[in-house]
Amino acid sequence: MSNLGIGILVAILVVGRFLLRELRERRYAIGRIYVLPAVVGAIALVLIALSWANEPEARGVLAVSCVAGLILGGAIGYGVAHFTRVRVTPDPSVLYSRGSYVTVTIWVVAFALRFVARVGASGGQLTRPTHEALAFNAALVLLLASALFFVRYRLLVAAKFERSRGIATAVSAI
Numbered sequence: 001m002s003n004l005g006i007g008i009l010v011a012i013l014v015v016g017r018f019l020l021r022e023l024r025e026r027r028y029a030i031g032r033i034y035v036l037p038a039v040v041g042a043i044a045l046v047l048i049a050l051s052w053a054n055e056p057e058a059r060g061v062l063a064v065s066c067v068a069g070l071i072l073g074g075a076i077g078y079g080v081a082h083f084t085r086v087r088v089t090p091d092p093s094v095l096y097s098r099g100s101y102v103t104v105t106i107w108v109v110a111f112a113l114r115f116v117a118r119v120g121a122s123g124g125q126l127t128r129p130t131h132e133a134l135a136f137n138a139a140l141v142l143l144l145a146s147a148l149f150f151v152r153y154r155l156l157v158a159a160k161f162e163r164s165r166g167i168a169t170a171v172s173a174i
Contacts, residue, residue, distance in 0.1 A: 011115055018107045022099030030093045030159075033152045041145035047138035058135040065139030073146025079106045080147065081154030088162045095159040110147070114140050 051062050080103045087096040117140065 007115065007119075011111065014111060015108050018111070019104050022104045022107065023101075025087070025096050025098040028095050028097065028152075028155065030095065030156070033156065034149070037145055037149040037152055040141065040148055044138060044142040044145045047141055051135045051138045055135055062135035062139065065136050066142055069139040069143035070146050073143040074150050076106060076110045076143070077147040077150025078154070079103075081151045081158075084151070084155065086155055086158040086162065088159045092163065095155060097155055110143075114143070 048062065048066060052059060055062070080099070083100050083102040083106070085098045085100070087098075089096070117136065
């Protein structure tokens with residue numbers, strides 16, 4: 001099986017995972033809600049720093065890609081958060097969320113675009129990426145971190161709004 005075939009197989013598995021995860025209600029501990037975005041963000045910063053230090057000819061691509069990644073990540077995060085339902089409980093340190101088929105579609109389209117962009121930036125070769133492709137991939141990880149951060153932020157905003165209305169247990173679209 002070629003590298004592209006393996007990549008497509010991985011993409012199908014990731015889509016299936018998103019489908020199952022997004023459509024189930026998930027519990028969030030408020031105190032740890034930013035752990036995953038922080039870890040992904042730290043990985044993005046390390047990749048960006050490595051690309052900046054080791055690929056000086058790709059610094060322009062890296063800078064533009066990072067700005068685009070932050071903006072697109074925020075837009076993706078906003079779209080996902082908008083169609084995610086939040087349920088608050090009497091315990092203020094916990095909230096629950098559940099995605100929809102729209103959120104699954106947004107994540108899948110974002111993942112597919114990322115995959116296509118990655119393959120396109122590397123000239124169709126997943127084994128030996130160019131310098132620009134490495135910088136571009138670092139920015140794509142930043143895009144994911146930005147999207148995750150924005151979704152988590154919007155979940156907290158929605159939960160705070162519901163609690164401010166005096167609702168102990170509610171379901172609200174953001």
